Structures are given as C-alpha cells and as structure tokens.
Amino acid sequence: MITVEELISQKHIPGNFFAPDVYVQGDTELGLIENREGSRLIAMPETLLRALYTGLEHEVGPSADLVLQQCGRWWGKNFYRRFASEVSDYYGKSLAEMEMVEFLQSLKECWKTYGWGLIDFDFSHNQQGFLVIKIQHSAFAKARSEGNRPSCFVEAGLLSAFFSQLTGRDLDCLQTTCESMQADCNRFILGLPERVQVAKPWLEESQDHDTILSRLCNSTAIES
Amino acid sequence: MQSDFEDLLRAAEDHYLQNTDINSFKQQVDALQDRLALYEVLRDQELTIFQAVADQLQKETFSNPQADLDKVLTHWISMLRYSAMAMLRNQPEILEHQLGWLADVVGDDAFSALNQKLSEQLHQALDSVLTEDQMTLIQSFLQQADTALVREDSSKELAVLG
Numbered sequence: 001m002i003t004v005e006e007l008i009s010q011k012h013i014p015g016n017f018f019a020p021d022v023y024v025q026g027d028t029e030l031g032l033i034e035n036r037e038g039s040r041l042i043a044m045p046e047t048l049l050r051a052l053y054t055g056l057e058h059e060v061g062p063s064a065d066l067v068l069q070q071c072g073r074w075w076g077k078n079f080y081r082r083f084a085s086e087v088s089d090y091y092g093k094s095l096a097e098m099e100m101v102e103f104l105q106s107l108k109e110c111w112k113t114y115g116w117g118l119i120d121f122d123f124s125h126n127q128q129g130f131l132v133i134k135i136q137h138s139a140f141a142k143a144r145s146e147g148n149r150p151s152c153f154v155e156a157g158l159l160s161a162f163f164s165q166l167t168g169r170d171l172d173c174l175q176t177t178c179e180s181m182q183a184d185c186n187r188f189i190l191g192l193p194e195r196v197q198v199a200k201p202w203l204e205e206s207q208d209h210d211t212i213l214s215r216l217c218n219s220t221a222i223e224s
Numbered sequence: 225m226q227s228d229f230e231d232l233l234r235a236a237e238d239h240y241l242q243n244t245d246i247n248s249f250k251q252q253v254d255a256l257q258d259r260l261a262l263y264e265v266l267r268d269q270e271l272t273i274f275q276a277v278a279d280q281l282q283k284e285t286f287s288n289p290q291a292d293l294d295k296v297l298t299h300w301i302s303m304l305r306y307s308a309m310a311m312l313r314n315q316p317e318i319l320e321h322q323l324g325w326l327a328d329v330v331g332d333d334a335f336s337a338l339n340q341k342l343s344e345q346l347h348q349a350l351d352s353v354l355t356e357d358q359m360t361l362i363q364s365f366l367q368q369a370d371t372a373l374v375r376e377d378s379s380k381e382l383a384v385l386g
Binding site: 016102 | 299
C-alpha cells in the first residue's frame with residue numbers, strides 16, 4: 001500500500017539542483033552573481049579567456065600548456081569540494097551514497113549550467129581501466145585559436161583532479177580530439193598516469209582517438 | 225509570466241500604452257487569474273490526485289520492487305509541481321530544466337512500464353478534478369513530461385516486428 005501522504009509530506013523532493021533558473025542568481029544593483037547557496041560566481045567572458053591563453057603563451061612560451069593543466073588541476077580540486085558539498089547537502093546523502101545515475105546527471109547538469117558545454121561519459125572501457133569523457137560546445141575550446149593538436153589543458157586538468165578526488169586515486173587525463181581542430185567534440189581518456197602517459201607519443205604522431213583508445217586497451221590486456 | 229508582460233512594460237517606459245496594448249495586457253491579467261486558480265486546485269488536490277494514481281498502480285503487477293514504485297511516484301509528484309509552476313509563470317523551460325535531469329534518473333527502460341501506467345493514471349485523475357479549460361491549460365506541460373519520461377517499450381515493438 002502506497003501512502004501518498006508520506007511522500008508528499010517530505011521536507012522537499014529533490015529535483016535538478018543545477019537548473020539554471022534557480023542555481024544562478026544575481027543582484028545587479030550590488031553587482032553580484034551567486035549560486036543558490038550564496039557562493040559567489042564570476043562570469044568569464046571569452047575575450048578574457050583568449051587573453052589568458054595568449055598572455056600565458058607570451059610569458060612562459062611552451063610551458064603554457066603545463067601551467068594551464070596545473071591551473072585546471074587546482075580548479076578541479078576546489079570544484080570537486082564545492083560540488084560534493086552542495087550536492088550532498090541538497091540530496092541529503094554523500095556522493096558515495098548516491099546512485100550512479102543521479103551523480104552523473106548532477107555532474108552533467110552542473111557542467112551545462114556553468115556554461116562549460118555538454119559533458120557525457122562512456123564507461124564501455126572501464127574493464128580496461130579507462131573512462132572516456134566527451135564534451136560538446138566546450139567553452140575552453142571555443143576560446144582557442146585553431147591549432148594542430150588538442151589544447152584544452154584547463155579542462156584536462158580539471159577532469160583529472162575531479163575524478164582523482166572522487167576515486168581517491170591519482171588519475172591522469174589525455175585529450176585526443178578537440179573542437180578547436182574542427183572535431184565534433186572534445187574527447188578525453190582518463191586512467192592511471194602510467195597507463196595514459198604511454199599514449200602521448202601516439203597523439204604526437206596524430207593518431208586518431210579510436211586508434212589510441214584501442215591501443216591503450218590492447219596494451220592493458222597484454223600487461224595483465 | 226515575465227515574458228508575457230516584459231515587452232509591454234518595456235514599451236511603457238517611454239510612452240503610454242495604446243488601447244490595443246492595454247487590451248492585450250488585460251487579457252494577460254485574465255489569463256494569469258485562470259492559471260492561478262488552476263495552480264491552487266493542483267496544490268489543494270495533490271493528495272487526492274496522487275492517492276488515486278497510487279491506488280490504481282497497486283492493482284497492477286510490475287516487475288519493479290516497491291522502492292521503485294515509491295521513487296517513480298515521488299518524481300511524478302515533483303514533476304506535476306514543476307508543471308504547475310511552469311504553467312503559472314507561463315515558462316515551459318522551468319519544467320524543461322527538470323525533465324532533462326528526471327529523464328536520466330527515472331526515464332530508462334527499467335521504469336518504462338511504470339512511467340507509462342503512471343502517465344495514464346495521472347491523466348485520468350486530473351480529468352476527474354479539473355475542468356475542460358483547466359485541462360487545456362496544463363495539457364502541454366503533461367505532454368512535455370510524457371515526451372521526456374514515457375518511452376514506448378522497445379521489446380513490444382520488436383515482438384511486433386518479429
């Protein structure tokens with residue numbers, strides 16, 4: 001027997017915490033943009049992002065990629081902390097207690113509401129120890145000038161730090177396709193550093209995503 | 225709601241609204257009163273509506289455990305609340321933002337029979353408490369929910385094909 005009264009009388013029925021009309025709030029009189037928890041947000045115009053890329057390349061040259069990745073990692077750690085705290089408070093349970101589908105959907109909605117693009121996950125290679133992440137309409141790629149290699153280092157750093165915090169294991173992230181190179185989306189392969197790093201030379205040889213992923217999975221099979 | 229009034233209010237910043245604008249404004253105020261009345265009915269009849277739905281569900285046999293029934297019913301209660309708010313404010317995107325999330329959480333094949341039956345029962349329960357005009361007002365939002373959450377059982381289609 002379902003007693004609807006009990007269901008209705010719950011303190012609140014959790015929905016999409018990151019619904020943009022509720023999550024992003026502001027007071028233009030005070031010059032504030034905040035999230036629904038009152039934490040301050042900043043809006044970063046494309047021009048500023050472009051200027052950061054260009055300025056950094058001018059200042060540190062080829063090391064800019066590494067600096068951006070480290071910035072992404074730092075950002076990812078803080079992002080994870082905020083995400084875990086806000087989502088746990090709202091849904092009344094820790095990330096570990098959440099159903100996988102709820103967790104992933106929350107992350108997807110968060111990513112979208114932050115204006116970072118549409119993120120999706122492919123778990124079909126998790127037996128080999130790899131997670132493939134796809135991002136469409138990436139804000140980080142859009143601000144990049146067209147190049148001949150994937151260049152969303154902030155995103156790569158952010159993802160590796162976020163999932164490292166989530167899993168409690170140090171993970172690395174390699175970008176294999178990039179919207180700045182006219183690819184249909186950004187693709188990232190996430191896994192243990194020693195396993196992911198072996199693919200870097202293949203990327204420099206301009207091998208495509210499917211080939212790199214297949215070689216990584218095969219090399220894992222041979223090792224085991 | 226904002227979108228209905230916004231253009232007129234903006235126009236009123238530098239000139240008085242003309243009679244046609246005023247008439248349009250009055251129509252929107254009347255429509256808002258109708259929407260508010262419907263919102264109140266949905267709020268006040270929430271228990272009646274969903275207890276009727278739950279009672280009908282209990283008569284059916286599903287392969288899902290009881291926890292799934294509670295979960296899906298709870299999300300449909302939530303969906304109707306968001307539909308009511310979207311209808312009141314005349315902003316379908318309020319519901320859209322929730323349905324994207326809900327479709328992944330309770331929209332997969334494991335819940336398809338439940339969602340299908342729940343949708344049917346909800347339409348029946350609403351039919352019995354709302355007037356025809358009120359049903360028309362909420363219909364597009366229910367349709368939005370059905371599109372996101374109710375999927376035809378693909379195994380049935382395959383059976384037909386076979």
